[in-house]
Amino acid sequence: xxxxxxxxxxxxxxxxxxxxxxxxxxxxxxxxxxxxxxxxxxxxxxxxxxxxxxxxxxxxxxxxxxxxxxxxxxxxxxxxxxxxxxxxxxxxxxxxxxxxxxxxxxxxxxxxxxxxxxxxxxxxxxxxxxxxxxxxxxxxxxxxxxxxxxxxxxxxxxxxxxxxxxxxxxxxxxxxxxxxxxxxxxxxxxxxxxxxxxxxxxxxxxxxxxxxxxxxxxxxxxxxxxxxxxxxxxxxxxxxxxxxxxxxxxxxxxxxxxxxxxxxxxxxxxxxxxxxxxxxxxxxxxxxxxxxxxxxxxxxxxxxxxxxxxxxxxxxxxxxxxxxxxxxxx
Ligand SMILES: [Zn+2]
Ligand SMILES: [Zn+2]
Ligand SMILES: [Zn+2]
Ligand SMILES: [Zn+2]
Ligand SMILES: [Zn+2]
Numbered sequence: 001x002x003x004x005x006x007x008x009x010x011x012x013x014x015x016x017x018x019x020x021x022x023x024x025x026x027x028x029x030x031x032x033x034x035x036x037x038x039x040x041x042x043x044x045x046x047x048x049x050x051x052x053x054x055x056x057x058x059x060x061x062x063x064x065x066x067x068x069x070x071x072x073x074x075x076x077x078x079x080x081x082x083x084x085x086x087x088x089x090x091x092x093x094x095x096x097x098x099x100x101x102x103x104x105x106x107x108x109x110x111x112x113x114x115x116x117x118x119x120x121x122x123x124x125x126x127x128x129x130x131x132x133x134x135x136x137x138x139x140x141x142x143x144x145x146x147x148x149x150x151x152x153x154x155x156x157x158x159x160x161x162x163x164x165x166x167x168x169x170x171x172x173x174x175x176x177x178x179x180x181x182x183x184x185x186x187x188x189x190x191x192x193x194x195x196x197x198x199x200x201x202x203x204x205x206x207x208x209x210x211x212x213x214x215x216x217x218x219x220x221x222x223x224x225x226x227x228x229x230x231x232x233x234x235x236x237x238x239x240x241x242x243x244x245x246x247x248x249x250x251x252x253x254x255x256x257x258x259x260x261x262x263x264x265x266x267x268x269x270x271x272x273x274x275x276x277x278x279x280x281x282x283x284x285x286x287x288x289x290x291x292x293x294x295x296x297x298x299x300x301x302x303x304x305x306x307x308x309x310x311x312x313x314x315x316x317x318x319x320x321x322x323x324x325x326x327x328x329x330x
Contacts, residue, residue: 007116009124014110018103019055020125021062022047025150028062032086034100036062047126048150050118052103065107067118067237069097070214077108088192095221144245145255152238154190156202156256160273161185164201165229168292169280171199174273186253188238196283202253205243206232212243281305 014020021038024046029037036051051062068077080098082091089096099105111121149155162179163170164187175182186202206212215233217224224231234240245251276285277292282304286292295301 007120009116009120010114011121011124011128014107015055015128017055017106018052020107020128021051021053022122022126022129023049023051025049025153030153031061033088034063034085034104036064038062046147046150047122048147050107050122050125052107054103063101063103065104066100068108068111069219070234070240071216071219072097073112077105077112079105092221094192094198095218097219097221143255144249144251148238148241148245148251148256151241152188152190154188155258156186156188158184158257159187159199163275164199169278171276171278171285172273176273176275186242186256188236192283197285198283199278199280200236200238201228202239202242203229203231203235205246208232212240212247214240 011020022045023036023038024043025048026043027039027041027045028049028051029039031037036049038051050065052065053062054060077099079102080089080092080096080100083089083096083098083100088094089098089100092098099108107121110116111118157173160170160172160174160176160179161183163172163176164185170176171187188200188202190198190200192198209232213233215224215226215231215235217226218233218235224235226232228235234243242251242253242256246253274287276287277289277295278285279292279295279301282295282301284295284301286295
């Protein structure tokens, strides 16, 4: 929910270049990962998705303005050279910290210049959008969980934590049968721009860290050196959003999960849930060890490994400060 009474936002200078609009998943149609079409519909808007459109051009498209990456903090944000509309960024993949449209870069530069948190910008945009209409702002019933669902799409589910952090990585939506206790991990599952399923772990919100921050390794496109299970810093925007909502708005994780009687908190399912082997490089899931091994020796996988120079080759440099090396499953 965009908050009221924040710092003064000099929105005028930004609005000279861009039209700004807050929508939600109900009042907008997503054409591709950056292009949205607002639509008129009777609903209680959550105003979670920030769209921007160039003033100078007629019939310009509305572009989604994602959250500004926590790191790096360049002098000027620019559009990624490897980004292709509809296909995503071929080089940095989902770790890309460049803007994906000129409109997004303009907004990010504005936020940086004025040291503006996104919620204050949203509050100013919302005020301009609604004018003096009374009872402005999201409907009180608009929950933190609903806003996160609206902003990030996809769905949340619980999977076996030890399978997910195991080697090879496995996705098990329930009791896997091999780990004795059901120790769930919340994940955000979303289809990426190539229609492949991508899983993002939402680890427990760190208790003893005063200010939530992004992991400096992961935000540089490197593997986390703290170890993903010990690291106290956010590894993704969606994880950060959940943590913030838990801390500031009392979000309960159960509200993120689909409610339809799938509550697994106490009653375990009778049969072991199917285990899927997961290649997080290619975003490929295999339903047996054999097909996973076939995948790992496939040309597709090898090409992805060598193409993914931003990430994989960093793995290959000998890590400093480690006294024990272990063999990678791949
Ligand atoms: Zn709406
Ligand atoms: Zn990129
Ligand atoms: Zn398991
Ligand atoms: Zn980390
Ligand atoms: Zn692969």
